[in-house]
Amino acid sequence: MPDIVVTKPRRGGRLSGAYPGWFYLPAAIIFGILFLLPTLVSFFFAVTRWRLTDWTFIGWDNFIQFFKEPFLIKGLFNTVAYAGITSGLKMVIGLALALMLSSRLVSRGYLRSIIFFPVLVSTVGIGLTFSVAMHPTAGLINATLAMVGITGPGWLTNPSLALYSVALVDVWKGVGLATVIFMAGLAAIPRDLYEAANIDGARRPQSFAYITLPMVKSATVTVILLSFIGGLRSFDLIWAMTKGGPGFSSDVLASVVYKQYQAGFYGLSTAGNVVLLLLVAALAFPLAWILNRGNSK
């Protein structure tokens, strides 16, 4: 009986109670069928060796095999490195661009659209374009460098460079979104704070460090989290540019999983996807918690 006593006043007390709970139902059904159910089912299929027609239960074998993959350690490192580099650069460059585009600047609107434009272009299209531009001899980038006497590197063919070249293209493509988020954050800072600081004798670096940075913190958190999670699951750009090559040098978790699926190792790739899900959760939740810690106070 006590539970009725608890729930009744709650229902009446809330304004949102005017809308019945089953208004959530359509969204819940779609979310459940298209996301929740496949996720739960994948936990089961990850412990089987399956084909589209049948399956055999094999316990943890898929996970054991997955972690024995010789390319996996490299892939795991690449995944985290890629996510770290892209989210870090997007934050720094995005903030710098946002500061520039929020100041009084000639042709500000034009520059804003230029910087946002790559976000709108198809990732695969960008990947293919840059893989042509990054060709070691005939590509636009190295041909330009050659004109000033520099021999450019094999951006995508040098095994120790390929992943970072792709990461740079990812930053080029994604920095526009980060910039927009930062510009919204900057616009929300009241002008009076800067005026007050000015009167107190604060210089521009001090205003930036003590007013701007703390005030755009929620924007920063959004940018880092979005691009970090995006970087962890990144696949399309890498696949379009290097297919994980040369050899396995730019493989990330998602491309390893994709190749396993392509080879017909369905159980193994399901296990890989479960690992990817857990990795994203294991890195993203603590990161979100650390970054948001200050906000609740």
Place this chain on the structure above:
Amino acid sequence: MLRSLWLSSSLMVIASGAALAQDKTTLTFTIQSGADRLAIAAALETAFEAANPDVDIVVDTVPGGEEGDNLVKTRLATGDMSDLLWYNTGSLFQALSPTVNFLPMTDQPFLANVIESFNPTVSAGGQVYGVPLGTAMGGGVLYNRVIYDKLGLSAPKTWAEFMANNAAILADGKSPVIQTFADAWTAQLFVLADYYNVQAAEPDFATRYTNNEVKYATSPAALAGFTKQEEVFKAGYLNPDYASAKFEDGIRQLALGEGAHFPMLTFAVATIAEVYPENVKDVGFFALPGTDAANVGLTTWTPSGVYVNAATAAPEAAMRFVAFMTTTEGCDLQTKAVGATGPYMVKGCTLPADVPQVVADMLPYFAEGGKSAPALEFVSPIKGPNMPQITVEVGSGIRSAADAAAIYDEDVKKQAQQLGLPNW
């Protein structure tokens, strides 16, 4: 993808509906895309429909390579497969669960027209499931005859001779060996085409390999393929742009004499003929050399097979079309459509006298007294899917041959387990 599947299947429904109205049997025929395959399918379709007015053939394409493999597997599993399928033989065929998905042809009279050595590559559970369409190929080294003539070289019979030729070619300022790692599949030839030499040294390799009794890393004969690729890289014999070159770049360098050797399958002659017709005569072919000059043989690739979907509504008409492919008329239609690319595996089929040099160099291996062995993928159901990437690593010095062989063995294990083979 889903939308295009839906669209194509609804188009098929419309097509079959229209055919029903005319009292015709419609046969859908899936092939891997490619200009030469399309030309062959079209030639067969036209001739067969003229002779069999009650049958209407509709050709449908899937992409080649891994993407197409996926599509074919998905269509088979979801019951969306066409009546007939033209697809690889050997290990890729085994991966399609043939005993469930295809109709056996063992009792069909036309099977007597097929050269017997083809049958094992399309057999499963003691039944034959396909007939050959297209020509057999060889895996070995395409070489530029102009460079060879100029330097007074002759086709090598051993690996040592091959490396000596390479040294002479390098001294002349040309790339001795062309590699094109931007298309990773092209990197596999040193290993795949070395199989004649493997089975010459260990005749029971394929069986023991399938039974998990012998490994690439532990068999010296099998490891040799990886070692050869490593040696060529270490000696600095590769074209400077090996990492970024594509297959077409390799064809250009070979045909125009920028490079001397291109380890490749002989089907590449079709590309040379299309892009550099004047240079077809400049390109020759020899088998990948082993250690024994007295035992030089070719690793061969059997033609793809045509299979009949077990769920077809018109098995009789489908078998009639398949039978047509095993006639000499069928072979001649193919030669007319795409030229002579290699020997047919149908009895009585002949090639015209003026074949390209590459084909002329290849035919003696197939002839009476010639030495050849089918590639490993045709005598064992297992082939590791990561071989292209692994051989790219060996060929560009990222990984040692011994390491690569060990990693490839791990890769093979996954395939064997997925196929449910015993002993794995």
